[in-house]
Amino acid sequence: xxxxxxxAIYVFEMARTFRTLLQSIVSPVLSTSLYFVVFxxxxxxxxxxxxxVSYGAFIVPGLIMLTVLVQSVNNAAFGIYFPKFIGTIYELxxxxxxxxxxxxxxxxxxxxxxxxxGLIILATSFFFVDLTILHPVWMLAFLVLTCLSFSLFxxxxxxxxxxxxxxxxxxxxxxxxxxxxxxxxxSIAMLPPFWxxxxxxxxxxxxxxxxxxxxxxxxxxxxxxxxxxxxxFTVACIAVIALIFRTGWRIRK
Amino acid sequence: xxxxxTIRNLTKTYGDGFEALKSxxxxxxxxxxxxxxxxNGAGKTTLISTVCGITRPxxxxxxxxxxxxxxxxxxxxxxxxxxxxxISLEPFERVMNTVRFSRGLFGGGRDxxxxxxxxxxxxxxxxxxxxxxxxSGGMKRRVLIAKALSHDPRVLFLDEPTAxxxxxxxxxxxxxxxxxxxxxxxxxxxxxxIEEAEAIADxxxxxxxxxxxxxxxxxxxxxxxxxxxxxxxxQDPVTEVPAALADFDLQIGGDGTLIYTYDAQGERTGxxxxxxxxxxxxxxxxxxxxxxSSLEDIFVNLVNGDAA
Ligand SMILES: Nc1ncnc2c1ncn2[C@@H]1O[C@H](COP(=O)(O)OP(=O)(O)O)[C@@H](O)[C@H]1O
Ligand SMILES: [Mg+2]
Numbered sequence: 001x002x003x004x005x006x007x008a009i010y011v012f013e014m015a016r017t018f019r020t021l022l023q024s025i026v027s028p029v030l031s032t033s034l035y036f037v038v039f040x041x042x043x044x045x046x047x048x049x050x051x052x053v054s055y056g057a058f059i060v061p062g063l064i065m066l067t068v069l070v071q072s073v074n075n076a077a078f079g080i081y082f083p084k085f086i087g088t089i090y091e092l093x094x095x096x097x098x099x100x101x102x103x104x105x106x107x108x109x110x111x112x113x114x115x116x117x118g119l120i121i122l123a124t125s126f127f128f129v130d131l132t133i134l135h136p137v138w139m140l141a142f143l144v145l146t147c148l149s150f151s152l153f154x155x156x157x158x159x160x161x162x163x164x165x166x167x168x169x170x171x172x173x174x175x176x177x178x179x180x181x182x183x184x185x186x187s188i189a190m191l192p193p194f195w196x197x198x199x200x201x202x203x204x205x206x207x208x209x210x211x212x213x214x215x216x217x218x219x220x221x222x223x224x225x226x227x228x229x230x231x232x233f234t235v236a237c238i239a240v241i242a243l244i245f246r247t248g249w250r251i252r253k
Numbered sequence: 254x255x256x257x258x259t260i261r262n263l264t265k266t267y268g269d270g271f272e273a274l275k276s277x278x279x280x281x282x283x284x285x286x287x288x289x290x291x292x293n294g295a296g297k298t299t300l301i302s303t304v305c306g307i308t309r310p311x312x313x314x315x316x317x318x319x320x321x322x323x324x325x326x327x328x329x330x331x332x333x334x335x336x337x338x339x340i341s342l343e344p345f346e347r348v349m350n351t352v353r354f355s356r357g358l359f360g361g362g363r364d365x366x367x368x369x370x371x372x373x374x375x376x377x378x379x380x381x382x383x384x385x386x387x388x389s390g391g392m393k394r395r396v397l398i399a400k401a402l403s404h405d406p407r408v409l410f411l412d413e414p415t416a417x418x419x420x421x422x423x424x425x426x427x428x429x430x431x432x433x434x435x436x437x438x439x440x441x442x443x444x445x446x447i448e449e450a451e452a453i454a455d456x457x458x459x460x461x462x463x464x465x466x467x468x469x470x471x472x473x474x475x476x477x478x479x480x481x482x483x484x485x486x487x488q489d490p491v492t493e494v495p496a497a498l499a500d501f502d503l504q505i506g507g508d509g510t511l512i513y514t515y516d517a518q519g520e521r522t523g524x525x526x527x528x529x530x531x532x533x534x535x536x537x538x539x540x541x542x543x544x545x546s547s548l549e550d551i552f553v554n555l556v557n558g559d560a561a
Contacts, residue, residue, distance in 0.1 A: 002327065008357025012350075019345065087341030091400070094305040094335050095358040096327040253267060253308045 005097040009105025013079055017113050025117055032067050032121045035059075036128040039185065050187050051218045056129040060122070061212040062184025068118040068143065069150050069179055069204070073171045076110035076154030081167050084158075084251070093252060099245030107155055111147035118143050131215070139214035145230045146207055152237035159250055178204045188220040203229055256280035257408055257439050258304065263313035265299055273299040275463040276313070281408070281441055286434055288454035289443040290552065296463040297443035298338055301410045305335045317408060331359060334406035336397045338413045344386040348377060351385065352399050359404035371402045374432060391422040398429065409433060411442040415449060427453050447549045461556045474551065481517040482544045483524070486510050488537035497534035501527050517545070
């Protein structure tokens with residue numbers, strides 16, 4: 001194991017984040033804060049409590065998830081797509097590092113970035129709503145696991161993408177709709193029975209539900225199911241990445 | 254001298270079925286400068302990329318100091334530095350950072366003293382805090398070399414280091430390469446400039462169509478295959494080869510001279526016989542001049558399949 005390689009990639013990627021602080025951290029935090037204002041304050045004042053929580057507080061976990069998912073996928077996808085695009089990937093491929101180190105470096109950097117964004121949004125939300133977190137450790141665990149698993153997913157997207165359009169396609173056409181339809185802004189229980197069943201095939205439901213449980217103690221699906229869903233998703237992503245590097249698909253000719 | 258890189262029966266067929274390498278066998282000697290000379294599309298980049306792990310071999314084996322580049326890729330790759338043909342660098346990065354990144358990637362601990370030596374050697378030390386996009390093309394190429402040297406490799410691959418570079422920079426690059434050789438680094442460079450191979454290589458390998466046609470000491474290659482030409486100036490210029498000299502390989506040169514082509518390494522050059530035949534043909538010798546054929550002639554002959 002070449003720990004130095006992981007560190008080198010991680011440090012290099014984090015340096016890029018700090019170089020582009022405005023677009024990489026400030027802008028997602030700012031746009032999420034706008035959601036608080038619009039949904040929490042403006043709409044929320046006309047909606048009753050949901051599952052015993054004020055609507056403004058209820059949407060906090062979903063909003064964090066929305067941002068963290070999109071950021072994780074985008075960051076990790078861009079992280080590996082960029083060296084492919086400008087040709088510097090030759091260095092990764094000729095280094096004494098296996099897919100484990102390369103993936104770890106990019107995924108950890110992307111996950112760190114989205115974790116920081118998630119935490120800043122969480123901190124910001126205290127300015128807008130009354131919020132208590134029932135299970136802070138679980139909250140953090142769900143957040144970290146989500147950052148990691150979706151950064152892994154983004155890493156796959158970055159390898160798969162052959163142009164900038166494809167790079168943005170998946171986050172835009174797949175991730176965002178799944179999050180919006182995944183109960184970020186409502187409880188699944190509010191849907192008609194048929195749609196409740198359909199929703200259970202949306203993996204994001206399990207993330208949002210588990211994450212929200214850590215805040216308020218109530219969940220749409222069992223907490224263990226949420227945990228299992230994240231673990232299965234993570235393992236599946238790792239397996240796909242291992243396969244990609246074994247076959248050299250879209251990386252090694 | 255012992256081989257540091259050994260390539261056996263290496264083939265590479267790309268995904269589209271194109272056979273870019275056809276059973277390449279090559280031993281690279283420790284400490285030498287080996288020039289791989291070949292036209293565009295010969296398979297030079299493919300060969301280098303396969304040794305360095307960027308391209309997967311279809312069959313065959315490659316070892317670096319005995320380490321198989323697939324089974325024992327970590328040990329093998331630690332010994333190798335690669336300067337790619339295309340200038341691929343992050344435009345907004347700073348020189349020192351990008352070189353430090355390369356060293357880290359190869360598992361080298363932070364060693365800014367070593368990096369300073371490398372940057373100074375390449376005249377980049379003053380530019381260590383410059384962004385890549387502020388650098389000239391020649392400097393960018395040297396940043397690539399600095400990255401490749403950051404982990405102190407024993408074998409350095411330079412893929413067309415002087416393609417599209419002006420004469421000044423080319424000589425500059427040759428000096429850098431000679432300095433590295435003096436440090437004991439084995440250097441393999443590809444080129445399609447014959448003068449380049451002629452100027453700095455110890456050995457020359459000629460590659461075309463995915464085959465290595467030959468690898469030989471530069472001097473021996475030029476001697477073995479070198480033909481000489483002798484231009485004979487006559488008192489009275491001629492317009493055609495006199496019948497009396499039909500036995501000799503003669504052509505008419507400009508200004509009515511005779512041009513005699515012969516094998517300088519041959520048992521007999523035929524020069525004495527030719528000179529004594531001149532009076533019989535009624536010609537008077539005025540002056541002679543000889544010219545060694547260049548590597549270019551050899552190269553063209555080989556690639557066209559005219560020579561051994
Ligand atoms: N990824 C690829 N897929 C298919 N053919 C390729 C690929 N890369 C190179 N080739 C072909 O392989 C041959 C050798 O290419 P290359 O090794 O780049 O030659 P050189 O470096 O000597 O110019 C060329 O005919 C080229 O078109
Ligand atoms: Mg080439």
